[in-house]
Amino acid sequence: MPGDRLLHIERVRIIEGRALIRDKSYFLAEMLPGLTTTIAEDSVYAYAEGVLGMVIATSKRTVTMDYATSEDRAMMDLLDFDMLAVVTNRTFNSQGVMFESTQSRHRPEYFTFEDTAVRGY
Numbered sequence: 001m002p003g004d005r006l007l008h009i010e011r012v013r014i015i016e017g018r019a020l021i022r023d024k025s026y027f028l029a030e031m032l033p034g035l036t037t038t039i040a041e042d043s044v045y046a047y048a049e050g051v052l053g054m055v056i057a058t059s060k061r062t063v064t065m066d067y068a069t070s071e072d073r074a075m076m077d078l079l080d081f082d083m084l085a086v087v088t089n090r091t092f093n094s095q096g097v098m099f100e101s102t103q104s105r106h107r108p109e110y111f112t113f114e115d116t117a118v119r120g121y
Helices: 037-042 044-051 070-075
Strands: 006-015 018-028 056-067 083-093 098-106
Touching (some): 006 037, 037 044
Antiparallel strands (some): 018 098
16 A cells, blocks of 8 residues: 555575575565564565464466566676566465565576466366
8 A cells, every 4th residue: 555664675595506586575564563684584484474473375476587687687696698587476464465575586597487277177
């Protein structure tokens, strides 16, 4: 909602010693009181669920491709890659409140998309 306070967290995920995934997250501040840098460096979800008792119900994800930005080049080990797999994630608690929006930017050869479609009988 307009006027809601957001917490902005950026992380780079290191895999096998290389910076391969960059996350830009926005969290609804009122849903995560007491969140600190130390907690965010470990696990925001472990804090939300284990400490605050939040029930995380669902996430909606969109997968696209995008050109690497100057920020991506500065923060990630991109080699010669100029395109990244981008996952935009919107996460909702059990009350239906969207408390997180994250964009994860992945170096393509470390990215896999897997989906299961289930149809009614």
